[in-house]
Amino acid sequence: MASPRLLENAPLLTRNTFRVAATAPLxxxxxxxxxxxxxxxxxxxxxxxxxxxxxxSNLLLAGDPPGLVLHLDLRGIAVVREDADGALVRAEAGVVWNEFVHYTLGRRLEGLENLALIPGHVGAAPIQNIGAYGAEVGQFIETVEAFDRASGRVVRLDNAACGFAYRDSVFKRQPERWIVIAVEFRLPRQHELQTAYAGIAEELAAMGVTSPRAAHVAEAVIRLRTRKLPDPALIGNAGSFFKNPQVDATTAQDLLAHNPRLPVYSASTPGQRKLSAGWLIDACGWKGFREGDAGISDRHALVLVNHGQASGAQLLDLARRVAASIRDRFGVTLEPEPRIVGASW
Ligand SMILES: Cc1cc2nc3c(=O)[nH]c(=O)nc-3n(C[C@H](O)[C@H](O)[C@H](O)COP(=O)(O)OP(=O)(O)OC[C@H]3O[C@@H](n4cnc5c(N)ncnc54)[C@H](O)[C@@H]3O)c2cc1C
Incomplete structure (x- = not known):
């Protein structure tokens, strides 16, 4: 039986995709x-x-984390039940997300194709209800098994109890409370593929695919993501740094009247609209901005980047300045998507 390995003063530089230096006391x-x-x-x-x-890959270490840093390397995957319509598949927290997506596609299970190539582990997927290209993982999660520090017990939360919302869940709202151990996914054999979103249909056409299956959609998403997003192996980043802000419909109308090109999307909350944070940031001239090694990607205005030696505090300072400029010009509040550790937003 293996035991947990405890390390004091452990460096975290290579354990975060921003590649900022920090030390875990334990x-x-x-x-x-x-x-x-x-x-x-x-x-x-x-x-x-x-x-x-x-x-x-969804963290900004703006300082050292104050206590225990826990890394789960549990890597089991099992099909719990399977029938003609689909399967219930369980994956432990340390399974690499993209490998899990490919495992399910390989078993001809659908649902996760639009979420291909998102970095991270399965255990983190429910935390912010990862989403991309019109899909969110919460649509396919049946149960999350987690240790609840409030009760000191391992519990099983059904989908409703997870409180999934746009880049949000009960786990994100109380980050110190939960240790996700495993996630169970209900995946169909066949479902309506989502190809209308952000260039998927065009990519499929360029691939010469006329009757796409889920695996084709995953391939199209991978191609799009590889072209559009800076690769953390080459330049430190945590993907989109800000959530798309939600405003009420009247505010969205007012903003549109003054900024006719502003992309406005429907939101899951009635009476609300979602705005493109990337567009707002680009409109304020931040795309490609660099100060020292902290910057905004020249490929995607939503992505904060570390060109080399930026500290977490410098990246946080830049993010705050970006948000302040959007508030001053558009009256819109941006919220960071990654968890900020060692400082508050
Ligand atoms: C290039 C790039 C592209 C990205 N694209 C997307 C995207 O399209 N959509 C999207 O939603 N996200 C995206 N992200 C963000 C990120 O990949 C996801 O949020 C991912 O789920 C984070 O996984 P992780 O294992 O790296 O989590 P970490 O960054 O290590 O942790 C993130 C948060 O989850 C918590 N956490 C992690 N594991 C557990 C666990 N087992 N139990 C309890 N809490 C846990 C952490 O404490 C922290 O609060 C992107 C990031 C990058 C770098």
């Missing part, structure tokens, strides 16, 4: 479920401030 590496159960018996450890760390 890092626990958990190789399997038995090691996790062993760790969960240490009450002193569990009373410390906690950061569960996946691949660090």
């Amino acid at each position: 890092l626990a590496e958990v190789p399997d479920r038995a090691a996790l159960d062993e760790l969960l018996r240490f009450e002193t450890l569990l009373r410390m401030p906690l950061l569960v760390l996946g691949q660090g």
